[in-house]
Amino acid sequence: MSATDSLSIAPLVAVLALVVLAAWGAARLFLATYRYIRATPWQRARMRHAWAVSRRWRRLAPNLGLARVDENTKGRKDWNGKVAKPVVVVPKIRVFPEPWGIRAVIRTIPKVGIAEVEKAGTWLADSWGCQSVEVKRLAAGLVEVRGIVGDPLDSHQPYVWPADDEWVLPLGHNPWGRQLAIPLRQLSGIKVAGLPGYGKTMLMLAWMASLAGRAAVQFAIFDGKTSDARYGDWGEVGSRAMFVVGDNPETANQRLTELVRLLKDRPAALVEERGTHKFWKQGPTPANPLVVVVMDECHNYADTKGLSGKDKQVIESNQRLMQTISKEGRGLGVLGIFGTQKQTGDAIPTSVRDNLEVGVCFPVFTIDAAEAALGSGIRKDEPNDPSVLVDKENNVGVCVVTGVPGLGGRYDRVRIGDLDEDQLPAFVASTSHLRRDVIPAAAPTVVDASTVQADKPAGTSVPTQKTTRRRKSA
Template sequence: MSSTDALGLAPLVMILTLVGLVAWGAARLFIAIYRYIRATPFQRLRMRHAWRISRQWKRLAPNVGLARVDENTKGRKDWQGKTAKPITVVPKVKVFPEPWGIRAVVKTIPKVGVEEVEKAGGWLADAWGCETVEVKRLAAGLVEVRGIVGNPLDEHVPYEWPAVDQWVLPMGHNPWMRQVAIPLRQLSGIKVGGLPGFGKTMLMLAWMASLSNRANVQFAIFDGKTSDPRYGDWGEVGSRAMFVVGDNPETANQRLTELVRLLKDRPAALVEERGTHKFWKHGPTEANPLVVIFMDECHNYSDVKGLTGKDKQVVENNQRMMQTIAKEGRALGVLGVFGTQKQTADALPTAVRDNLEVGVCFPVFTTDAAEAALGPGIRKDEANDPSGLVDKDSNVGVCVVTGVPGLGGRYDRIRVGDLDEDQLPGFIASTAHLRRDVIPAAAPTIVDVSADTSAGASVPLQKKTNTRRKTA
C-alpha cells in the first residue's frame, strides 16, 4: 500500500472510531435512561444520589486529601517556555446505587490507599449526605466505600426461619439489609454478652425454636436467672429439653458431669454408627443428635469471687467442665452457647471464652465489656462499638457480631428479626414429642466381693498390693 492510500484511509479510520465512541456513549445513555424509567421512585432517588457523587468526585477528592500531585510533572515547561502547573492525579471511582445508600469502588493511586480513604471517611459521609461511611479493601488496588443513608437498623423485619436442610442459626439483618446467620458446622461455640433487657435471652430462644422441630437435635438448658427454672424464661420450653436446671451451682455440676460423660462416650458411639468419630462428616442423626447447651447467665455457675471451701471447689469444677465442652464439643456435635451480662474473666474464664468461635454482644456500658465479648479489635472499630448502643428506645434487639464466616475477623451490627414473644414458647413446647435423653448412663460400680461389704457400701475393685520385700 502506497503512502497516498494510507493517508486516504486515515480519515476513514478516525471517522469509524468516532462513530464507535458515539455509539458506545449512546448505548450507555440509553441503558441508564431505560433503568431509570423502570425503577421505583425510591430506586430513582438512589440513582440520582449516585450520579451526583460520581459527577462531583473530581472536585471533592482533592479537598479531602484523596488526590496527589504527579511529581514527574513538577517544573515542566509549556510550549511557550513558561512553567506549567503540575498534574493532579485523582483516583478513578465507580458509584453504584444500593437500597441502603451508595457503594463506591475507588481505584487506588500511589499514596492514596485504604488508610487514606478511612481517614477521609467522616468528610465523605458529610459530602455525600450519608449517616455513616464504612471502608474495606476489596482486592489489590481496589477500595470499597459504603455510604449508609439513614439507619437501616431502625427497620424491623420478621425473623427468617431456616430451612430444614440448613444448619444455621439466623440472627437478623445488618446495615446493608443482608440477612446474617451463624453456620453450625464445625462451630466451637457462641458467647452472648450484653446488658439485661436488650434481647440476649430472646435471641437464644429464637435459636432453640429454629432447631426444635428436628428430631436430630436435643437441648440442655441452664437457667442462671432463677432458682426454680419452672418460673423463669426457659420454664415454658423445658419440655423440649433433656433437662432444665436453675442457678444452683451444685445442681449444674451434676448436669455438667453428665454432659462431659456424653462427650467422652460420643467418639465410640459415632464410630459404631458411621465408622468415623468425625461428627459433621455425616451430620446429626437421631441416634447421635446435635446437642445444644444453653447457659443463660452462666456466671452463676463459674464465678468463684467470694466463695471458699466446698462451694469454691464446686464452681472450679464447673469451670473445668465448661472448658471441656468449649474445647472438645466442636468435633463431637456438642455446642455450647454461653450468655452473660459481662463476659470478663471473673464471670466467664478465659479458657472457656477464648475457645468460643462466635461472639455476640448486645449494648454494654464499657469498651472493656465489649472487648471481653468481641476481642481487642473492637477498640479500633468505633462505629461498631456496642458501648455506643445503650439506648433502649432504639437499640433493643441490636447487637454486634464477630467470628461469622465472611466477616474476615471484622465486626457487623445486626438488628435481630422481629419475634412474637408470646407465641415463641408455645411453638417450642409443641415439639416436645421430639425430646429424647441421649446422655449415657453412668458406668456401674464394680464391687470387690472379697472385701467386707457388710455395711452395704460398694467399693471399686482394686488389685491387691504385694507387700513382700525383694530378697537380695
C-alpha cells in the same frame, strides 16, 4: 500504500472513531435513561445520589487528601518555556446506587490506598450525605466504600426460619439488608453478651425454636436467672429439653458432669453407628443428636468472687467442666452457647470464652465489655462499637457479631428478626414429643473388697467386688 493514500484515509478513520464513540455514548445514555424511567421514585433518588457523588469526585478528592501530585511533572515547562503546573492525579471512581445507599469502587494510586480512604471515611460520609461509610479492600488496587443513607437497622423484618436441611442459627439482617446466620458445622461455640432487656435471651430462645422440630437435636438448659427453673424464661420450653436447671451451682455441677460423660462416651457411640468418630461427617441423627447446651447468665455457675471452701471448689469444678465442653464439643456434636451480661474473666473463664469462635454482643456500657465479647479489634471499629448502641428506645434487638462467615474476621451490626414472644414457647412445647435423654448411665462404682471385709463381722461372707449403677430416667 503511498503517503498520499495514507493521508486520505486518516480523516475516514477519525470519522469512524467519532461515530463509534458517539454510538457508545448514546447507548450508555439510553440505557441510563431507560433504567431511570423504569425505577421507582425511591430508586430514582438513589440513582441521582450516585450520579452526584460521581460528578463531584474530582473536586472532592484533592480536598480530602485522596489525590496526589505527579512528581514527574514538577518543573516541567510548556511550549513557551514557562514552568507548567504539575499534574494532579485523582483516583478513578465508579458509583452504584444500592437499596441502603451508595457503593463506590475506587482504583488506588501510589500513596492513596485503603489506609488513606479509611482515614477520610468520616469526611466522605459527610460530603456524600451518608449516615456512615464502610471501607473494604476488594482486590489488589481496588477499594470499596459503602455509604449508608439513614439507618437501615431501624426497619423491622420477620425472623427467618432455616430450612429443614440447613444446619444454621439465624440472626437477622445487617445494614446492607443481608440476612446473617451462624453455621453449626464444626462450630466450637457461641458467646452472647449484653445488658439486660436488649434481647439476649429472646435470641437464644429463637435459636432453640429454630431447631426444636428436629429429632436429631436435644437441649440442655442452664437458667442462671432464676432459682427455680420452672418459673423462668426457659421453664416454658423445658418440656423440650433433656433438663432445665436453675442458678444452683451444685445442681449445675451434676448436670455438667453428665454432659462431659456424654462427651467421653460419644466417640464409641459414633463409631458403632457410622464407623467413624467424626460427628459432622454424616451429621446429627436421632441416635446421636446434636446436643445444644445453653447457659444463660453463666456467671452464676463460674464466678468464684467472695467464695471459699466447698463452694469455691464446686465453682472451680464447673469451670473445668465448661472448659471441656467448649474445647471438645466441636467435633462430637455438643455445642455450647454461653450468655452473660459481661463476658469478662470473672463471669466466664477465659479458657472457655476465648475458644468460642462466634461472638454476639448486644449494647454494653463500656468498650472493655465489648472487647471481652468480640475481641480487641472492636476498639478500632467505631461504627460497630456496641457501647454506642445503649438506647433502649431504638436499639432493642440490635447486636454486633463477629466470627460469622462472610465477615472475614470483621464485625457487623445486626437487627434480630421480629418474633412473637407469646407464640414462641407454645411452639417449642408442641415439639416436646421429640425429647430424648441421650446422656449415658454412670459407670459402675467398684468398692475395694478389703474395705468391705474390714466392716463385716467375723464369719460372714465377703464379696470380691460390689457394683452399683445409677441410671437416669427418660
